[in-house]
Amino acid sequence: MRDIPDRPGSRTPARRRRTVLIPLTAVAAALAATVVTAPAAGAATTLGAAAAEKGRYFGAAVAAAKLSDSQYVGILDREFNSVTPENEMKWDATEPSQGRFTYTNADRIVSHAQARGMKIRGHALLWHAQQPGWAQSMSGSALRSAMVNHVTQVATYYRGRIHSWDVVNEAFADGGSGARRDSNLQRTGNDWIEVAFRTARAADPNAKLCYNDYNTDSVNPKSTAIYHMVRDFKARGVPIDCVGFQSHLGTSLPGDYQANLQRFADLGVDVQITELDITQGSNQAAMYGAVTRACLAVARCTGITVWGVRDSDSWRGTDNALLIDRSGNRKPAYQAVLDALNAGSGTPPPTTPPPTTPPPTGSGCTAVVSLNSWTGGFVATVRVTAGAAPVDGWTVRVTLPAGATVTNTWSAQAGGSTGTVNFRNVSYNGQLAAGASTEFGFQGTGTGPSGTPACTVG
Ligand code: 9MR
Secondary structure, eight states, X not given: OTTSOOSTTOBOOGGGOOEEXXXXXXXXXXXXXXXXXXXXXXXXXXXXXHHHXXXXXXXXXXXXXXGXXXXXXHHHHHHOSEEEEXXXXXXXXXXXXXXXXXXXXXXXXXXXXXXXXXXXXXXXXXXXXXXXXXXXXXXXXXXXXXXXXXXXXXXXXXXTTOSEXXXXXXXXXXXXXXXXXXXXXXXXXXXXXXXXXXXXXXXXXXXXXXXXXXXXXXXXXXXXXXXXXXXXXXXHTOOOOEEEEOOEEOSOOXXXXXXXXXXXXXXXXXXXXXXXXXXXXXXXXXXXXXXXXXXXXXXXEEEEEESOSBGGGOTTGGGOOSSBOTTSOBOHHHHHHHHHHHSSOOXXXXXXXXXXXXXXXXXXXXXXXXXXXXTTEEEEEEEXXXXXXXXXXXXXXXXXXXXXXXXXXXXXXXXXXXXEEEEEOOTTTSEEOTTOEEEEEEEEESOOOOSOOEEEEO
């Protein structure tokens, strides 16, 4: 691949077109095309340029200490149009002793990026890990004040220069509990996350404010707990603009990866893939391609960041989880990402599923309810999805438990308020293309519905 020009955004002349056969195992072959062609004339030849043509950024985590490595910087400057400081903006780096702020290493990355017109993702204002020792041993209102001061100081210092801040990182527990992760920050009160977001907004009103986490690559208890938090924040006006999906992936991609991104986007936030790396193996290139296509298929997926430049720069040791090998050469995974970025139509991004998504089976429609409940009340959001055929009009039948009453409905017409309630589409959301979805919601008193409601067409 060395005949691909090394200038950012440069294009491969037609006379250089060629075909490269990439060896793939049967598993990967089932997921990806076996023939990878060099870009046609007109196709972008770097990740950043190709992503930009689709209205998105393509970034890498950057370590300040490596900015003196010419190979590293050469690849960074050629391929990427966004950076995330890998460690340099974390609490232990920016406030090593209380009230004394140091930005030297973070500034090296920020200056490098700004000079080249790259976006900067700020990572991360608050996290249970990589806290300075003095904060680790704090609790209660003293920690709450220190936390607010930290967010204010750092976000103010970088005001106007950060595209997106990871305001809070990894605050939810793994496993099936859907609970918050225990931490000194969590023990200051459940509202610490919204306090952090309000504080960050006040300090830098133009940065997009993100919640960032891992093990959120499918619809699972952890991602659903975060989904409920984001929905609650949007409902109450807590300033949140984006959700980061770290996507530290192994050897298979969850089948609902794209659908999971989409359900967050449907809440009215951007989604970003923030720390992508994938175990090297027979599936690596195919998975990188599939992740890229998933982002392109979600209109509000605004960019992808890989967590390092070369395999040798990765926190994942011998996994060789990145796009560039230890010698600085592009890997099949790199080509898969570039091809995925170059495929399809240009901006605005497509909102239809990528070609690899299996067509929905069965005609008719399906409905899924997600609930945000509190003592004495609930908000239900219902996602209606057409089957293999287009839908012209739908009705969703929801059975409420005894004592529950619908008090308010949006994007649907409720027939009744207690017992079994039929929700009928309104004029603007009755027609759905095959496989397409829409949402409506209702609020109620008492206990919300459980189970899967029936959806009928017509
Ligand atoms: O890549 C980072 C590594 O250099 C640090 O030692 C580590 C410290 O916890 O953090 C790594 O980055 C993490 C990121 O900040 C948050 N998500 C998980 C990343 C990988 O551990």
